[in-house]
Amino acid sequence: MTEPAKSPQPAAGNTVARFPVTRWFALFVLLGLPQAAIILLARLAGALSDVSAWMIIGALLAVSALFAAWHTHAAWRVLRRTDEILGGAPRQSGEWDALTMIGELGATVERLRQTLLDEQGQVALHSTTADAILNALPDPVLLLDDGRNIARANFAARKFFGNDIIGNDLAVAMRHPAVLDAADAVLRGETGMASADLTLPVPDGRSFSLRVVALPASSEGSAAVLALHDLTALRKAEKMRADFVANASHELRTPLASLVGFIETLLGPARDDEAARIRFLGIMRDQAARMARLIQDLLSLSQIEMREHDRPSETIALAPLLRDAAAALEPQARAKQMPIRLVLDESLPPVRGARDELMQVFQNLIDNAIKYGRAETPVEIALRAVEADWLEVGVRDHGEGIPREHLPRLTERFYRVDSARSRDLGGTGLGLAIVKHIINRHRGRLVIESELGEGSSFMVRLPLPARSGLPAGPPVS
Numbered sequence: 512m513t514e515p516a517k518s519p520q521p522a523a524g525n526t527v528a529r530f531p532v533t534r535w536f537a538l539f540v541l542l543g544l545p546q547a548a549i550i551l552l553a554r555l556a557g558a559l560s561d562v563s564a565w566m567i568i569g570a571l572l573a574v575s576a577l578f579a580a581w582h583t584h585a586a587w588r589v590l591r592r593t594d595e596i597l598g599g600a601p602r603q604s605g606e607w608d609a610l611t612m613i614g615e616l617g618a619t620v621e622r623l624r625q626t627l628l629d630e631q632g633q634v635a636l637h638s639t640t641a642d643a644i645l646n647a648l649p650d651p652v653l654l655l656d657d658g659r660n661i662a663r664a665n666f667a668a669r670k671f672f673g674n675d676i677i678g679n680d681l682a683v684a685m686r687h688p689a690v691l692d693a694a695d696a697v698l699r700g701e702t703g704m705a706s707a708d709l710t711l712p713v714p715d716g717r718s719f720s721l722r723v724v725a726l727p728a729s730s731e732g733s734a735a736v737l738a739l740h741d742l743t744a745l746r747k748a749e750k751m752r753a754d755f756v757a758n759a760s761h762e763l764r765t766p767l768a769s770l771v772g773f774i775e776t777l778l779g780p781a782r783d784d785e786a787a788r789i790r791f792l793g794i795m796r797d798q799a800a801r802m803a804r805l806i807q808d809l810l811s812l813s814q815i816e817m818r819e820h821d822r823p824s825e826t827i828a829l830a831p832l833l834r835d836a837a838a839a840l841e842p843q844a845r846a847k848q849m850p851i852r853l854v855l856d857e858s859l860p861p862v863r864g865a866r867d868e869l870m871q872v873f874q875n876l877i878d879n880a881i882k883y884g885r886a887e888t889p890v891e892i893a894l895r896a897v898e899a900d901w902l903e904v905g906v907r908d909h910g911e912g913i914p915r916e917h918l919p920r921l922t923e924r925f926y927r928v929d930s931a932r933s934r935d936l937g938g939t940g941l942g943l944a945i946v947k948h949i950i951n952r953h954r955g956r957l958v959i960e961s962e963l964g965e966g967s968s969f970m971v972r973l974p975l976p977a978r979s980g981l982p983a984g985p986p987v988s
């Protein structure tokens with residue numbers, strides 16, 4: 512929208528132009544003298560008497576004077592006004608020539624035309640700039656006319672509502688009472704600005720904050736700008752934070768309640784029961800260890816989240832790291848009679864990575880493979896190159912597998928396929944969330960495949976150093 516054009520005013524302090532008397536006189540002489548001369552010649556030729564010749568000459572001179580005054584005044588006014596419009600100082604009486612007034616008027620009209628063209632160019636430039644700015648905004652912005660129809664829409668709005676919304680009533684794009692009420696109130700002039708928070712069920716239940724602002728009324732009536740700010744990600748993050756605190760408290764409250772219960776039992780009814788004391792203390796030790804694991808995992812998660820945008824700078828060879836990770840979990844595997852089989856391509860180059868973090872990734876995955884794999888079946892660990900510039904570490908178990916619908920959510924905090932089983936096995940529900948954040952920090956990918964009854968494979972892909980300068984792979988979802 513543009514502001515109504517204002518006529519440029521004469522610069523302050525300029526004196527008002529005086530009527531150009533000399534130019535009037537020159538015109539008067541030019542008009543009057545030839546006629547007076549003709550009458551004089553007529554008199555000399557005897558065609559006129561003295562009296563009538565002087566009367567006619569007087570009348571002609573008077574008419575010429577008046578005509579010259581009228582003509583000079585009219586031109587003077589036009590030129591003075593155009594000077595004002597063009598923003599120049601008022602024209603002084605000596606600055607222009609009455610004899611070439613027509614030429615001067617022509618030149619002034621040409622200057623006016625040029626100015627108009629320049630202004631049109633400026634308006635077009637402003638309009639293009641405004642369009643570019645609106646299109647650069649990530650949030651949808653609509654321009655509404657007097658009748659609540661969509662007159663313009665930026666790129667984000669066209670992407671969200673579709674290209675064919677222009678010219679339609681706002682209700683076609685957003686049939687939401689809060690939106691329509693806000694737009695109507697502003698367009699009717701009841702308020703200069705209206706806002707609301709809303710969730711649009713179509714197309715995908717996104718949350719927005721909405722603001723409608725009135726534009727200066729023009730000859731075409733009122734108009735308003737409607738801007739939407741997408742709050743979906745913010746709301747999701749808020750919900751995740753709230754869920755996280757609720758989950759973490761719940762996870763800690765359960766073993767804590769169990770500890771308090773056993774302490775009270777040991778202080779009360781089981782005070783002198785030696786066998787019960789030994790059994791309860793064993794359970795209490797397990798519960799305390801579970802709380803310690805949970806707190807350790809929460810700390811790891813928060814630390815890795817803080818570093819997530821900061822890619823590690825050191826390099827590490829994966830084959831020895833995997834051997835160490837497997838060795839650390841050998842006792843658990845042996846307890847379930849599960850052999851750990853390593854198939855490692857030793858010729859592969861090192862990757863960019865933090866040793867402790869990658870160790871945590873592979874230990875979590877191998878630990879899960881042992882926990883959820885069937886006893887007496889192997890855990891297979893492989894290191895290979897894939898897609899030319901990625902290394903892949905695969906950890907495969909032969910357990911019950913994971914139903915397909917759970918796969919996309921496995922890396923969410925505290926998400927478990929079978930909560931009771933996970934807790935019985937000492938799981939915190941945070942292992943894969945930690946894995947996801949560490950892999951994100953390494954610009955890698957996590958691929959999970961599973962077949963019910965057959966087992967699961969967790970594949971960690973890390974970019975080879977040749978890719979270091981290239982953009983990272985998509986983050987693990």
Ligand code: ADP
Nearest residue numbers: 879880883927928929933938939940941942943
């Ligand atoms: P937990 O501490 O419960 O193991 P994780 O974050 O490591 O937490 O894993 C989340 C859930 O994913 C587990 O509770 C389990 O249901 C499932 N899961 C992880 N790894 C496997 C696997 N190898 N086989 C079957 N299910 C698995």
